[in-house]
Amino acid sequence: MRIVQLITHMNELGGAQVHVRDLSRQLAMDGHTVTIVSGGEEKVPKDLVLPSITYVHSKFLIRNIHPIKDFIALLDIRKKIKKLRPEIVAIHSSKAGILGRIACWSLRIPFVFTAHGWSFTEGVEKKQQRFYRKVERCIGKISSTVITVCDHDRNLALKHQVLPFAKIKTIHNGVIDTKNAGLENGNREFVNILMVARFEKPKKQQELLEALISLKDLNWHMIFAGDGSLKQKTAQFVQENNLGHKVTFLGNHSNVSELLNETDIFVLNSSWEGLPLSILEAMAHGVPIIASNVGGVKEAVRNGQNGFLIHENLQEQLSLLIEGELLRKKMGEKSREIYEGIFTFEKMYQKTLTTYYNLL
Structure with missing residues (x-):
């Protein structure tokens, strides 16, 4: 097949971007011709670049709503897709999801949209929820298949x-x-806690630190991987509360797997989510999870089995896992079991490929 993967941007190692990268790599390995069309900044981070894939940039495709630029982006996307002559277009992320579906519909090219979390999900500002619901209802009329x-x-x-x-x-x-497989969690000087997330509004790194302050006499070390506009404010909070010796900021980290091999507890504290890849990666490494009960998180994190869903009791949950080595081991083994049963790449890939063929 000739396949176009269309996404709003490929400028950061977010969940949708990693999904597109890994999917495209496997499609290319299986003999399909794949082109990734994206907006945002033209430069793609090296961790998202694949030698077997062609990358096409649409400079008018941006994340924020801008009626004039969005109309120009629609025309540009349509022109690029028409030139590439794909048999199918797989579309990802909200802005590309709207413009891409209109462009493909007008060209009569089969397309599928994957929603990596809706813009009208719980936790998003109410006015924004109403706006995006109306937009998605309109675009839904021309959509034949949508994957969540x-x-x-x-x-x-x-x-x-x-x-x-x-x-x-x-x-x-x-x-x-x-x-x-050669590394086992535990038997370390400190209980390593890891959070992999950008320092932006949906994530709540400071709230996690507030819970850890009352536990600072326990034997833990907090590691944050990620960057963003709120990172400096969070670092200042750490210094003000004399936690500098117990907290490490790594910034953007290209080898999360390496970090997870040395992680005892994975935490993701968020206002809203779809189904975060970071949680699934931690589960694949046999790590217990503490995460906000938002979006599809509860489909991966079984409360009390492979971790905890946060219900105003983050401090208590952290204490239980920091002090409970046997509990961490038991929950980590359950994480791995759930991952193998539901969340492997192979299962996702085969179902996605079948969807492509069904559309054709």
């Missing part, structure tokens, strides 16, 4: 009548297994 990465997002779309039952299906996110 978790059942929560599928049910949310059905609840708000964004799409009819027949047009929407769940294919759970899946991640490549990079666990180093």
